[in-house]
Amino acid sequence: MEANPRDPRDIIADAPMSRAQVVAVAIMVGLNALDGFDVLSISFASPGIAAQWGIDRVALGVVLSMELIGMAVGSVILGGVADRIGRRRTVLGCLVVMAFGMAMATQAQSVATLSIWRVLTGLGIGGMLAAINAVTAEFANARRRTVAMSIMVIGYPLGAVIGGIVSAQLLTLFDWRAIFWFGAILTACFVPLVWFLVPETVHYELVRRRGQTLARVNAVLARFGHAPVDTLPAVRAEEEKASLADILRPGLMATTLLVTFAYFAHIVSFYFILKWTPKIIVDLGFPPPEAAGVLVWANLGGALGGAIFGFAVQRLPLKGATVAMLLGSAVMVALFGAAGVRSLAGLSALAFASGLFTNSAVSGLYTLFARVFPTHVRATGTGFAIGIGRGGAALSPILAGVLFEAGLSLALVATAIALGSLLAAFALLALRFTPRD
Numbered sequence: 001m002e003a004n005p006r007d008p009r010d011i012i013a014d015a016p017m018s019r020a021q022v023v024a025v026a027i028m029v030g031l032n033a034l035d036g037f038d039v040l041s042i043s044f045a046s047p048g049i050a051a052q053w054g055i056d057r058v059a060l061g062v063v064l065s066m067e068l069i070g071m072a073v074g075s076v077i078l079g080g081v082a083d084r085i086g087r088r089r090t091v092l093g094c095l096v097v098m099a100f101g102m103a104m105a106t107q108a109q110s111v112a113t114l115s116i117w118r119v120l121t122g123l124g125i126g127g128m129l130a131a132i133n134a135v136t137a138e139f140a141n142a143r144r145r146t147v148a149m150s151i152m153v154i155g156y157p158l159g160a161v162i163g164g165i166v167s168a169q170l171l172t173l174f175d176w177r178a179i180f181w182f183g184a185i186l187t188a189c190f191v192p193l194v195w196f197l198v199p200e201t202v203h204y205e206l207v208r209r210r211g212q213t214l215a216r217v218n219a220v221l222a223r224f225g226h227a228p229v230d231t232l233p234a235v236r237a238e239e240e241k242a243s244l245a246d247i248l249r250p251g252l253m254a255t256t257l258l259v260t261f262a263y264f265a266h267i268v269s270f271y272f273i274l275k276w277t278p279k280i281i282v283d284l285g286f287p288p289p290e291a292a293g294v295l296v297w298a299n300l301g302g303a304l305g306g307a308i309f310g311f312a313v314q315r316l317p318l319k320g321a322t323v324a325m326l327l328g329s330a331v332m333v334a335l336f337g338a339a340g341v342r343s344l345a346g347l348s349a350l351a352f353a354s355g356l357f358t359n360s361a362v363s364g365l366y367t368l369f370a371r372v373f374p375t376h377v378r379a380t381g382t383g384f385a386i387g388i389g390r391g392g393a394a395l396s397p398i399l400a401g402v403l404f405e406a407g408l409s410l411a412l413v414a415t416a417i418a419l420g421s422l423l424a425a426f427a428l429l430a431l432r433f434t435p436r437d
Contacts, residue, residue, distance in 0.1 A: 007233040008202045008217050009375075011226050013142040018225040024139050024198050028132045028152050031091065031194075033159030034187055035125050036299070038098060041183050042067065042118060043275050043295065044167035047288040048176035049114070050279070057279075059111055061401025064275045065394040066115040070122020071129070072390035078127025079383010082134060084208070087379065088200045090131040095191050097124030102184035106177040126390065130383030137370035137378065138201040146318065149370055150310020153363040157302030157355060160274070164296035168289045199223060206232065207376045247373065247381045255372050255431065256381060262427040263365050263389030266326060268420035269333045270358045271396040273298055277351060280410065286344060294348050301352035302359030309360040318371070319433045322364025326425035328357035330418045337414020361421065372433065392420065 012021075042049075042064055050060050074094075082090040101121030108114035132152065140148035163183075170178040199220050205213055209232070218228035247256045277298060281291035305325075313321050332354040341347055366382075373381030396417065403413045 006229065008221055008226075008229055009206065009233075011221065011229075012139075012202060012224065015141060015226060017141050017144055020197075020223050020225070021139050021141075025136055025148050025152065027190075027193055027198055028136045028139075029155035029158075031128060031132050031190060032152055032155030033162070034098075034190060035128055036156035036159030037163030038067075038102060038121060038125055038183050038187065041102070041163065041167070041179050043278050044164060044171070044292050045176035045179045046279055047282045047291060048171065052175070053111065055111060057401045057404050058398075060279065061397045061399075063111055063115060063118070064397040064401075066118035067122030067125065068271070068390055068394040068397075070119035070124075071126035072122075072387045072394060074123035074126025074128075075130050075383040075387030075390060076126075077383075077387075078123070079130030079387065080380045081127065082131040082379035082383070083204075083377060086200050086204055086208070087131045087135045087138075088194065088198055090127055090379075091135070091194050091198070092191065094124040094128040094131070095187055095194065097121070098128070099184050099187040099191075102180050102187060105180040106184075126387060127383075129386050130379050133366055133370055133382045133386075134204075134379040135198070135201055138203040138375070145370075146313055146367055147310045149367040150306055150313070150363045153366045154303045154306030154310070154359070156362075157299035157306065157359050160299035161296050161303060164292050164299065168292045168296075171289055171292065203375045203378075206235075209235070246377045247384055252373070252377075252381070256384065258427050258431045259365065259368055259372060260385040260388045262326075262424040262431075263385050264392040264424075265420040265427065266329065266358075266361055266365065266424035267389050267392035268396045268399070269329055269418055270362060270421075271393045272400055272414070272417040273333060273336065273351065273354050273358060275397040276400050281344075281347060284342060284347075290344060294344070294351050297348040298351035298355035299359075301355030302362075305356035305358075305360035306363040309363045313364070313367070318364060318367060319428060319431065322361060322368065323425045323428050325357055325361040325364055326421045326428065329354070329361050329421035330425070332357045333421065334415045334418035337409075338411040340411070358421070361424070368428075368431075368433070396420075 046060060046064060078090055078094065098121055101117050101124060105114060105117040108117060136148050136152045137145060166182060167179050170182060202217050202220050205217050214232055221228055246252060277295045278291040281294050282288055309321065309325065336350045336354050339350060341350060369382040369385055370378065400413055400417060403416065
């Protein structure tokens with residue numbers, strides 16, 4: 001195959017996606033699905049944990065937040081690691097941490113020990129989210145990048161849907177620990193898939209140049225069915241001075257702060273539905289398997305919403321569509337508690353609609369992360385936004401638990417939590433959006 005004089009990044013951006021690229025992106029979707037199940041495994045298990053250990057709502061809210069705290073730390077720290085040691089190595093390391101944390105959660109005998117293992121699992125998940133966002137953006141071509149990002153994001157609710165179905169069956173046969181065993185085994189199965197089918201991205205190789213960079217770049221191009229290059233392109237000016245501080249320098253600071261705040265605020269609303277739905281449904285008098293089923297409907301709505309959003313934003317402005325989904329999210333999260341519905345079918349329908357809007361908004365935010373940060377700090381910027389934003393995820397179940405214990409009704413709690421999505425919409429309206437390759 002004749003050598004190509006072009007920048008390898010432009011080759012990948014302009015050429016049709018090969019089967020190997022599609023497979024690599026599909027694995028990223030699978031990894032996000034794995035994240036979806038691992039994060040929500042504690043939600044599926046929470047009614048059993050509360051019953052077996054006799055803990056109140058405040059204590060349960062703390063347990064539900066532990067892996068989210070780990071995710072916040074993992075995203076900030078390991079997002080930067082992915083920009084320094086590589087996306088592939090970071091993903092593999094995070095998988096090992098996640099599998100170990102899930103397995104050890106099965107051995108917990110108290111809230112304290114379970115919390116420790118959930119924090120560890122969250123560290124792995126947080127690093128994973130930052131890395132797979134960058135990998136998906138860098139493996140997809142320019143034409144399919146937005147769709148690829150949106151499909152990657154819907155892996156999260158798909159994982160939760162599958163996990164919910166499996167969890168409902170496991171809870172009829174075993175206790176809550178079986179859910180964590182299932183998650184640990186599934187996580188371990190992804191290690192060989194990433195090892196053999198996901199190479200390091202060309203974008204990373206060109207930013208962090210070492211010996212044999214040209215050979216490694218050409219190996220990836222050949223794997224994707226593209227012609228090799230004779231020489232490497234010149235190092236871009238911003239890459240020569242790349243550092244973790246870049247995302248907080250004047251050129252990027254406003255963007256970083258606005259997208260981080262938007263994610264933080266929306267995630268407060270998003271995780272209220274994902275974390276508290278099973279307990280709310282059980283408290284209304286339904287058994288745990290049916291409560292898990294309502295959460296499945298929320299995630300089915302999320303998967304459908306993310307898919308529709310991904311194709312819609314090929315024709316619609318990304319920022320405007322994301323703002324619209326955030327406004328819809330605020331309305332639906334409030335209605336979930338305020339509508340006064342008490343039938344299982346009605347609650348499932350409200351959960352479905354809430355999931356559709358909340359996850360569409362997440363899809364838009366993740367795609368914005370991949371487009372507003374340059375390559376050399378893409379994982380760092382994404383990790384920072386996700387990590388700080390995950391503070392909202394950790395705050396959400398604790399805040400809801402405190403509000404419930406204070407005697408507020410479900411309607412008032414849901415309405416208060418829904419304000420997060422509304423604030424996120426206002427933050428994005430102030431964002432100056434300049435897409436990057």
